[in-house]
Amino acid sequence: MSEVEEKPRRRQARGERRVTQLLEAAASVFCTSGYRAASTNAIAREAGVSPGTLYQFFPNKEAIAVELGGRLIQQMQQAHGLVFTPENAALPLSEMIDRIVDPFIDFNCANPAFLALIKGPDTPGKVTDExxxxxxxxxxxxxxxxxxxxxxxxxxDRARIAEIAFAMFKTGLELVVAQEDAEQDAYIKELKGLLYRYLAPYVGTESRPPLGHH
Incomplete structure (x- = not known):
């Protein structure tokens, strides 16, 4: 690679690192202040850069939220594609719940900005649409x-049961994310127990033959 080609690549890599730095700072500010109260100055301060540097990459707070929300939603989509499988559906109910619920809890605990952004009353429409x-x-x-x-x-019946179970999980998830350490573990146990007791009469508790087997 020639030196002429190398310089734009280095600049691009630096730019990507800076964007990541700004999005991580925005995630922190959105969590502590909420989207409405957050400002570009606060995000720049959290990132340790000047507001002018921030504006080189994002024109306003909304653009930052759209980029952050889009990335988090994409990560969530990738995660849920791995858990809703026929193999997991065939497990005993308690194991099925573990396999499906745990990755979502882990994701939201690692990315509290996701819920903070989605729940915000002024969250940009593109984020809420996605x-x-x-x-x-x-x-x-x-x-x-x-x-x-x-x-x-x-x-x-299936649609109704799915909607209620999903609503239970979403409500419980907000409570789980708000806890820490042993208390969080206790809330996770309660949430899984709630889902188990609700679903058991409809889907059974034992393992099921995998799809295609009789």
């Missing part, structure tokens, strides 16, 4: 999981 699409996709996968375990349920 989240609505993610929500619909997750709900569809929960419905499919229930169908694999309880194929005799009607489509209407």
């Amino acid at each position: 989240h609505d699409q993610l929500h619909a996709s997750l709900l569809e996968r929960v419905d499919r999981l229930i169908e694999l375990r309880a194929p005799l349920l009607s489509a209407a």
